[in-house]
Amino acid sequence: MSLTFDIAGAIAVAATVVSLTRVNAVHALLYLIVSLLAIAVVFFTLGAPFVAALEAIVYAGAIMVLFVFVVMLLNLGREAVREERNLLEPSMWVGPSVLAAILIAELLYLELTGAAGGGPSQMISPRRVGIALYGPYLLGVEMASMLLLGGLVAAYHLGWRKPARAGVR
């Protein structure tokens, strides 16, 4: 139980350090995604399966895809073709793949042995989280929804360009 936590934590730290010291943004994003997945496994070992799933779906899935879109938008044309060719080289994807494979093996081990939640840390079920979320924290949920609406409107406004002066701003 504790060993799985240690391995996932070590992968998270290593992937974060490697990610923040890369020069190439796409390399950094790949390692950052591995780091987020490792933190999701850490959450799983800490007895928080609902949050672990959300970490993988929202952080590693949605937020990192936004980053990838922006990186792809920033370099178009011939540069992007060269970049794409670099992506297919083994030095690019072997590191993140190995780390992700270790995480998958760890998750399979936890799932098959049923060790998650049976060790020193008790599982906090999604049911209890939901009851707390829509009970005492209902006001916070409403405020989060308003914040997301504000973020949506602001991103739309900032991303919008005047048709007549397209390309200037």
Added chain:
Amino acid sequence: MAPARDGLVLAALLFSFGLAGLLVRRNVLFILMSIEVMLNAAGLAFIAAGEHWGQPDGQVAFLFILAMAAAEVSVGLALVLHLYHRYKSVDVDAASRMKG
């Protein structure tokens, strides 16, 4: 209660790496990524504390951090695109002067 302490140590480590990245890097994309790492570390501290007390409140706090991070990163990346179109650069020092 070893896991809670280990979780807090891991959160502190990740947070300091994120902070170091934020201070060292000048590429605005890496600055945003460092902020994501720091937010994640804060969420990890909440989860570890919630696990220590056996209460769901830590996970609720993490959900709020998640919503905040999603809103922040959408606005931040829109600003990155703006910066790039105006200065043809993603270096934050390009936009260090204010006008008007």
